[in-house]
Amino acid sequence: MARGSSRGSDTRERKWEHILACVWEDVEAEISPMFEDVRIIHRALPELDISDVDTSVEVFGKRISFPLIIAGMTGGHPKTGEINRRLAIIARKLNIGLGVGSQRAGVEDPDVRWTFEIVREEYPDGLVLANIGLPQLREGGPDLAQEVVDMVDADALAVHVNVLQEAVQLEGEADAAGFIEVLEEVSEALDVPVVLKETGAGVSAEDAKAVGDLVDGIDVGGAGGTNWAVVEAVRSKAHGETPLGYAFSSWGIPTAASILEVRGALGGGPVVIGTGGVRTGMDVAKALALGSDCAGMALPVLRKLLAEGIHGCVRFLRALAKEVKIAMLLTGSKNVKDMAKSPIVICGSLREWLESRGAPINKICRGDRREVTWFDG
Numbered sequence: 142m143a144r145g146s147s148r149g150s151d152t153r154e155r156k157w158e159h160i161l162a163c164v165w166e167d168v169e170a171e172i173s174p175m176f177e178d179v180r181i182i183h184r185a186l187p188e189l190d191i192s193d194v195d196t197s198v199e200v201f202g203k204r205i206s207f208p209l210i211i212a213g214m215t216g217g218h219p220k221t222g223e224i225n226r227r228l229a230i231i232a233r234k235l236n237i238g239l240g241v242g243s244q245r246a247g248v249e250d251p252d253v254r255w256t257f258e259i260v261r262e263e264y265p266d267g268l269v270l271a272n273i274g275l276p277q278l279r280e281g282g283p284d285l286a287q288e289v290v291d292m293v294d295a296d297a298l299a300v301h302v303n304v305l306q307e308a309v310q311l312e313g314e315a316d317a318a319g320f321i322e323v324l325e326e327v328s329e330a331l332d333v334p335v336v337l338k339e340t341g342a343g344v345s346a347e348d349a350k351a352v353g354d355l356v357d358g359i360d361v362g363g364a365g366g367t368n369w370a371v372v373e374a375v376r377s378k379a380h381g382e383t384p385l386g387y388a389f390s391s392w393g394i395p396t397a398a399s400i401l402e403v404r405g406a407l408g409g410g411p412v413v414i415g416t417g418g419v420r421t422g423m424d425v426a427k428a429l430a431l432g433s434d435c436a437g438m439a440l441p442v443l444r445k446l447l448a449e450g451i452h453g454c455v456r457f458l459r460a461l462a463k464e465v466k467i468a469m470l471l472t473g474s475k476n477v478k479d480m481a482k483s484p485i486v487i488c489g490s491l492r493e494w495l496e497s498r499g500a501p502i503n504k505i506c507r508g509d510r511r512e513v514t515w516f517d518g
């Protein structure tokens with residue numbers, strides 16, 4: 142792979158354009174993540190003291206205090222090193238998980254490796270996820286996977302897929318052939334857990350089934366939050382090109398549906414991370430109630446950090462954690478896994494979604510969503 146090459150500087154510049162587009166433009170999906178269609182049954186008599194509610198959860202061998210991962214966003218441009226440093230401080234203060242953005246730039250250009258390495262320096266004992274795309278792994282294989290894991294001494298590797306983004310991107314390469322085989326090869330070679338990570342279009346039951354035996358976790362990266370087709374449309378416009386991406390602003394599997402699809406296909410096996418349009422503590426609570434192990438959040442954390450600094454961002458996330466704890470109290474859930482057993486009601490579009498997918502809605506609403514499987518391929 143060319144090091145310090147023009148390819149490296151292209152990747153680097155694109156990373157910075159992504160940050161600018163996400164911070165300044167309206168880049169969220171036209172559709173919602175469908176959390177509004179999930180109602181968790183309130184318990185007037187939860188028989189629980191809030192001080193006995195345990196919001197901690199173990200993910201990939203690390204116990205985090207609150208079931209949230211700051212989803213992988215950045216690194217690769219010199220200016221993003223400071224953002225990653227601050228995100229790591231925030232994650233450390235709260236003892237939550239932290240993903241870095243795609244480490245492709247750090248591999249192509251040694252001058253920007255530090256923008257990723259800094260995360261481990263600031264968060265030596267925390268849950269840190271490395272990140273690389275499946276198209277890059279198809280070229281670089283297990284050696285590349287190991288290199289990015291080592292770069293941040295990662296607890297797990299998030300392997301992202303963004304076929305939609307690549308297809309509408311100016312410089313995109315929409316060749317998505319052979320991905321499953323690559324995932325298998327990398328998973329077998331690595332000794333850290335591997336997570337398949339979508340980035341805003343969701344993971345279906347079909348895809349979950351296809352990779353269920355190959356990965357340790359799935360970050361559903363569902364639709365309803367940051368939409369990468371729109372981000373690329375913003376970039377295309379800025380470069381004077383036709384913005385293809387707007388046509389796909391309501392594409393994808395909404396996050397709430399995707400969590401249920403993945404659990405419906407795989408049951409309690411893999412770690413499920415509910416990311417995509419998670420904006421409040423109530424969204425986190427609903428992601429847990431639907432069967433996620435934890436939630437992931439990207440854009441609001443970045444925006445809060447840039448607008449209000451580390452303290453403002455920590456305050457925002459502490460309030461969010463408190464909301465989750467209250468929701469747990471009100472459902473009589475002593476721990477995060479209990480949330481997935483609390484009875485729920487599914488209405489509106491999510492109900493229609495599940496009906497058309499042939500899912501047993503009553504069983505899902507009354508059962509343990511981590512365990513109810515209904516999709517058999």
Ligand SMILES: Cc1cc2nc3c(=O)[nH]c(=O)nc-3n(C[C@H](O)[C@H](O)[C@H](O)COP(=O)(O)O)c2cc1C
Pocket residue numbers: 159160163212213214215241242243272299301338339340341362365366367416417418419437438439440441443
């Ligand atoms: C500025 C920005 C950069 C991102 N870069 C990456 C990336 O490099 N790799 C990746 O897997 N996901 C990346 N994502 C996607 C997020 O991890 C997440 O899946 C997506 O934004 C949905 O979450 P949200 O709605 O909370 O933003 C990025 C998101 C943002 C906002």
